[in-house]
Amino acid sequence: AQSVAQPEDQVNVAEGNPLTVKCTYSVSGNPYLFWYVQYPNRGLQFLLKYITGDNLVKGSYGFEAEFNKSQTSFHLKKPSALVSDSALYFCAVPGGGNKLTFGTGTQLKVEL
Amino acid sequence: DGGITQSPKYLFRKEGQNVTLSCEQNLNHDAMYWYRQDPGQGLRLIYYSQIVNDFQKGDIAEGYSVSREKKESFPLTVTSAQKNPTAFYLCASSIQGFGQGETQYFGPGTRLLVL
Numbered sequence: 001a002q003s004v005a006q007p008e009d010q011v012n013v014a015e016g017n018p019l020t021v022k023c024t025y026s027v028s029g030n031p032y033l034f035w036y037v038q039y040p041n042r043g044l045q046f047l048l049k050y051i052t053g054d055n056l057v058k059g060s061y062g063f064e065a066e067f068n069k070s071q072t073s074f075h076l077k078k079p080s081a082l083v084s085d086s087a088l089y090f091c092a093v094p095g096g097g098n099k100l101t102f103g104t105g106t107q108l109k110v111e112l
Numbered sequence: 113d114g115g116i117t118q119s120p121k122y123l124f125r126k127e128g129q130n131v132t133l134s135c136e137q138n139l140n141h142d143a144m145y146w147y148r149q150d151p152g153q154g155l156r157l158i159y160y161s162q163i164v165n166d167f168q169k170g171d172i173a174e175g176y177s178v179s180r181e182k183k184e185s186f187p188l189t190v191t192s193a194q195k196n197p198t199a200f201y202l203c204a205s206s207i208q209g210f211g212q213g214e215t216q217y218f219g220p221g222t223r224l225l226v227l
Contacts, residue, residue: 043218051213094212102154
């Protein structure tokens with residue numbers, strides 16, 4: 001079964017510092033991988049996805065993600081964090097039945 | 113959230129009552145989905161539909177029902193058989209629902225609470 005894991009429930013980072021939110025995957029075949037962000041009491045917003053090609057994927061709001069096949073990882077990154085980036089981040093992979101299988105989420109807190 | 117609307121934002125259910133959550137999209141997408149979100153568990157698929165008048169069960173369909181009479185609309189009914197309905201419900205849509213790399217776009221959600 002296709003699955004993703006987000007090993008950190010929460011990540012704290014100071015504003016202006018680089019941030020990384022981790023995701024590892026377990027899929028058969030070529031992986032398709034997604035990142036979404038959720039602000040409190042809101043729906044999920046699509047950030048970026050990896051289908052094939054360049055291992056560095058650029059997305060919305062200055063976020064990017066690095067696909068690493070040997071480490072089966074797809075970490076989300078941003079060079080300089082903003083307080084407004086504080087939110088819940090989900091990694092996802094397509095599963096059976098047209099669903100997206102989501103990780104349990106990582107709460108990002110950016111502090112002044 | 114653009115293009116997908118969900119109503120109401122908050123919904124209260126009494127014991128034994130059926131309630132219906134609305135989802136409408138103006139993106140001209142064929143596929144629509146319902147997910148349930150519980151704290152610390154990510155999102156789980158309830159039902160999905162790839163075409164009008166057709167829908168499929170997801171992982172946690174028991175206690176829920178859906179209809180797809182129009183392309184734009186995919187209402188979810190939480191029946192009295194759903195014993196633990198308190199959750200955040202998210203509707204999503206995608207262009208076709210067949211491709212693995214297809215992006216799903218989400219609505220703003222409905223929070224269901226039990227009185």
